[in-house]
Amino acid sequence: MHIRFHSLTLSRPLYAKIPTMSKRILVVDDEIDIVEAIANILSLEEYAILKAYRGYDAVKTAIKEKPDLIILDVKMPVMDGMDTLHELRRKGFDNPVIVISGHGDVKTAVEAVRLGAFDFLEKPLSQNGLLIAVQNALNSPTETETDEPDGQNQIIGQDPAFIQCLRVAERIAPTTAPVLITGDTGTGKEVIARYIHEHSKRKKRFVEVNCAAIPDELIESELFGHIKGSFTGAIADKTGKFLAADGGTLFLDEIGDMSLKTQAKVLRAIQEKIIIPVGSNTPISVNVRIISATNKNLAHEIEENRFREDLFYRLNVIELKMPSLAERKSDIPLMIDYFAMISGKENGLKQVRFTDDAKALLAERDYPGNVRELKNLVERIVVISQKSTISMEDVKMILDNRFDIPAGDFQETTALPVAPGPSEIDFFKINSLKEFRDRIERLFIIEKLKQNKFNISKTAEIMETPRSNLYKKLEQYDIDVKELEAYYGKKT
Ligand SMILES: Nc1ncnc2c1ncn2[C@@H]1O[C@H](COP(=O)(O)OP(=O)(O)OP(=O)(O)O)[C@@H](O)[C@H]1O
Ligand SMILES: [Mg+2]
Incomplete structure (x- = not known):
């Protein structure tokens, strides 16, 4: 194991090489100024930049977008860089990660490298050091192709x-x-x-x-x-x-x-x-x-x-x-199957399927936002229902807005509506014990997060569960800590 401090090595000339492929880099730091500074330097070099300001967000974006490289700050509120790195690896993100630390803390560097970080940079960053580290990381043999033949990015349609x-x-x-x-x-x-x-x-x-x-x-x-x-x-x-x-x-x-x-x-x-x-x-x-x-x-x-x-x-x-989707209505059921499969996978649910009458109900609707709108709606239904078989009743409940779905939101987003409070769920409409338990557990976790100011380690400790288990639950119930924090932050 060796750690390179690029801020000290300026052996290669600046702008030695223009990258030949538009690599995508996710920059993660809670300080917007730093994200912008890094993004500015990198976009001059033709890299495509994605940004995140919270660890939890970074994990989501990384899983969804599969960037070629992540540049990750160590010190962040709620979920720090080490936690984020850990989560990324746990979820199978295996492209290189470069960690940025504020205080040249060698212990952090060692831990980061042990967790599989490719490299470590110290703040204040030098432009040269950053670019070289990025080039090295992108040329590293661990780099994997981003277009995996895993059924994502398929084109669906037979109309x-x-x-x-x-x-x-x-x-x-x-x-x-x-x-x-x-x-x-x-x-x-x-x-x-x-x-x-x-x-x-x-x-x-x-x-x-x-x-x-x-x-x-x-x-x-x-x-x-x-x-x-x-x-x-x-x-x-x-x-x-x-x-x-x-x-x-x-x-x-x-x-x-x-x-x-x-x-x-x-x-x-x-x-x-x-x-x-x-x-x-x-x-x-x-x-x-x-x-x-x-x-x-x-x-x-x-x-x-x-x-x-x-x-x-x-x-x-x-x-x-x-x-338009209205001109190819016969593709709607196919698309539902496909989008359900994808969002199921993303949310750790196996073989999610919609019953035929659920699909028929969805096929009757208008989709001014076309495929994107259908995709987002299916995604939301999957995430909110947390079931592997989704019935017409489930779809109805969600379409009836019982779960506070912003109407007419066609934007590409996986953000969940803010968790419903107890009064908004009619628990006695629920039949299965498992569903009842899941819903209660979700609410409980959200409440504990609120009480602990959205500090995940502390919440896990109070709940007497390992932090990794809490992360698993957050994922399972699609609890977006950052969104919750933004929503409740001012109120708590
Ligand atoms: N045939 C298809 N099969 C699977 N997914 C599709 C299909 N068509 C569109 N999508 C999905 O729908 C979403 C919107 O598609 P896309 O971005 O290509 O639309 P667009 O026409 O460029 O929209 P806009 O006019 O808003 O830019 C994307 O998430 C895309 O993956
Ligand atoms: Mg477009």
Whole structure:
């Protein structure tokens, strides 16, 4: 076992290597400023950043998103870095973790490494040390592929309306023709974009840009890159997304939200197949396949002079319109089975299934948020019911809002509604002893957490149970300590 203190070793030059694949890094610290500082440094290097401010949140995100690397602060309230690391390993997260400690505490470092941390960095972090540690961790042999063939990320559907889309996607995948994917929110535009890439001969990267999420001042540098010193804050050369996608696919998501000024530049890049990084005058030739997506009506945007017609024709060589869920109702039962299986797995429940009448009830509903809305609803039902067979009655109870589900919430979230208080559960409607016990246990744990200011170690101690068991229970009952703390924190 050896521990490296990178803040002391500056043997390799800064920005020695630009990463060739968009690796995803989860940064975890309770101090927002530190998360932002680390994220800023890493995103200059083309890494995609996920953020969490609590250990419990980090575990959830890590399991869901499987980042390639986690950078984890040791000192955090509620669930500290060591607890978090422990939980991550227990749940099978085996990508590298770099631990950050505030006081160069060698004991903590040793413990972290023993628990399987890849490396250890001391605050204050040096930019150089951070980047080198990150590069080393990402190049380490322990790194595992993120796309595991474990049944996650499958494309579900057999309705003719959907199969038609899929066939078109497969047929055009090997070509370089630009594809514009349209369709309402949550219909699977991104899912199909990735599918096209996977079925293309372009085995290089799939690079995604969410045009709606990047401020206008930054989008040019984001897309085309920049030269060190070309504007304030450009502290190093940056590779743009076009170049990053060279030989691969560039997915321009929410293209309808791109400003006219940027549209002009994108048009030129597509037409001439060259890009010029901000601050440079050397053109670089690029070979990218463009897939764009929008839920806006671009014809209407053109009429309103918000979208360039010439760009539209460039992007829209092939248009793929994703059907709404209402247009492929026969897929709903299949999707319920699939989403139930996934969220069951995530919540430690084996072989969750919905009875036929439960599925029929769900199939009758409207889903303005389409597949995403259905997925979230199934997830919530699974989490709230905590059963392996979910009946129509169970679904009804939840749809009747007995469990306080925020209406119309189509956002991608696993957050549970705040735990219902005793008065909100009608215990005598419950038949099985096990369910009764589970519900009571859940409430009991929440109450004890509240009494102990959401300190997990202390709560476990008071409950006279090992901390690991408490974690298991928190997971089993999907108790989100951070959310509870945020909710009750001010009241206790
Ligand atoms: N055919 C499908 N099979 C399985 N999951 C799907 C399918 N289509 C969509 N999903 C899931 O539904 C959610 C929404 O899909 P996606 O992000 O691709 O939609 P979108 O059309 O890009 O939405 P938006 O317009 O809001 O960006 C994702 O969680 C995705 O995994
Ligand atoms: Mg999308």
